[in-house]
């Protein structure tokens with residue numbers, strides 16, 4: 001087995017309570033690296049098409065990459081994979097923190113769960129010894145209490161990823177939380193965990209990740225540390241909140257459920273800006289081995305909203321989804337709602353989207369005060385934002401309808417509510433507007449997990465990575481988009497952090513770390529091809545489920561159809577058809593349906609997959 005891997009996967013059959021070790025095949029690792037790459041191949045091979053995302057046949061995986069748990073700068077990430085209950089297709093979510101590193105220190109590269117446990121359980125792994133433990137006493141507890149209770153039993157050096165009441169009650173926007181705020185949020189995979197009655201995965205260990213060239217890795221680390229630049233200082237000070245005010249002012253952030261204009265409907269973003277958050281922050285924290293440390297914990301909230309000291313700082317996405325998107329400029333209500341989502345295990349992007357959806361339905365008379373149980377769901381009502389996050393996480397009141405995300409909520413409510421539901425293929429749109437950031441348009445509309453902002457685009461600024469293209473045109477960006485996205489898939493699957501990558505002038509940083517860690521002679525071009533294989537594999541998973549790219553649509557208000565009348569993006573209409581068509585062509589996929597071509601699949605070594613799909 002190549003270095004960089006522990007060489008082992010754990011399979012857990014929750015229905016039968018059986019655990020089995022399996023050797024990690026080096027060929028699988030070399031071709032798919034790790035993370036959702038290995039996850040996509042494993043789930044395609046071992047899961048039947050048509051499985052109920054909340055049934056026993058869905059497989060839920062926790063996967064790492066070769067850089068996870070190594071001294072490579074920011075080898076922190078782990079990925080959760082499974083069939084998404086939001087989209088009915090491929091699902092993945094990832095998180096930094098310490099869980100991925102400690103999963104490897106416990107002896108495993110990945111853990112896969114199938115079946116449904118008879119009663120609540122959690123998996124505990126201690127230095128290669130894995131067992132299922134009774135979680136009856138943890139069921140009903142929030143994620144903070146769950147972490148404390150498991151640590152009290154197994155020691156402070158235990159690292160835990162768990163669900164809260166949101167996942168237990170199978171809210172389809174449920175997330176998986178560790179460190180009380182490091183969250184694998186998207187695709188609704190906390191819901192899958194809840195459907196399996198799996199409360200937590202707890203890992204501890206002190207096994208070392210084997211490295212091929214210790215000296216070379218040390219030198220590479222020192223070399224890159226010496227060149228670290230970019231926006232590191234600002235990330236250290238403010239985290240992603242540095243971008244809140246400029247993004248709102250540029251028209252990139254959602255305002256009034258994507259139907260508003262910043263200068264008119266949300267004229268002053270500063271009350272929810274970086275300084276407002278920094279004043280309330282207690283100290284900076286970092287994921288495993290990260291020299292940046294873009295995270296922070298908050299001081300206690302002692303005003304109108306109360307939260308304990310140590311609550312995680314909300315990210316940019318959280319702030320604007322629960323802020324400008326709901327016309328809410330009360331920062332303490334956002335910090336509180338973030339804390340509630342983290343405790344109950346809810347994706348803050350989807351929570352903000354579904355609250356703004358409900359506010360628009362309320363404004364239009366589609367839902368009334370009778371439906372909300374007396375809550376005035378008026379725009380900007382910060383008390384309503386906090387109250388709804390609680391209700392969604394606990395499936396109480398109108399939260400029971402909103403807990404499954406905007407698509408299902410709109411279907412349940414009817415009366416034209418679909419017009420207010422901002423999603424692609426069932427997943428809520430994150431906080432970047434295609435009108436202001438065209439680079440993400442094709443990502444939202446073509447990615448195997450649609451409406452994702454971290455799955456790559458032509459927005460990489462590393463010199464030499466992308467071919468030249470004209471940034472002022474919608475046409476001619478396909479090659480750059482394909483290469484940028486494919487590179488990013490490889491980056492994510494290696495266990496590396498996206499933010500740290502942007503701190504270096506060259507994209508070669510990933511290959512430069514993978515070589516000494518694994519002993520493989522890989523280049524950035526090799527990684528781009530591996531990323532392409534990974535994305536084809538994820539699309540194959542969707543195709544087998546009957547999901548085609550051509551089904552994915554963005555609402556007119558996210559494309560400037562009709563164009564906005566005022567503000568920084570006034571008059572702009574996105575030519576999404578050209579952006580998507582050029583990308584599909586660059587990937588060698590059918591320009592109408594988005595189906596991968598048999599030829600390219602075979603070139604990527606996916607001939608067996610093409611055959612199964614009858615491409």
Ligand code: SF4
Pocket residue numbers: 074076096097285286287288290291292293294295497498499500
């Ligand atoms: S840059 Fe931030 S998110 Fe990325 S590894 Fe470092 S602390 Fe974690």
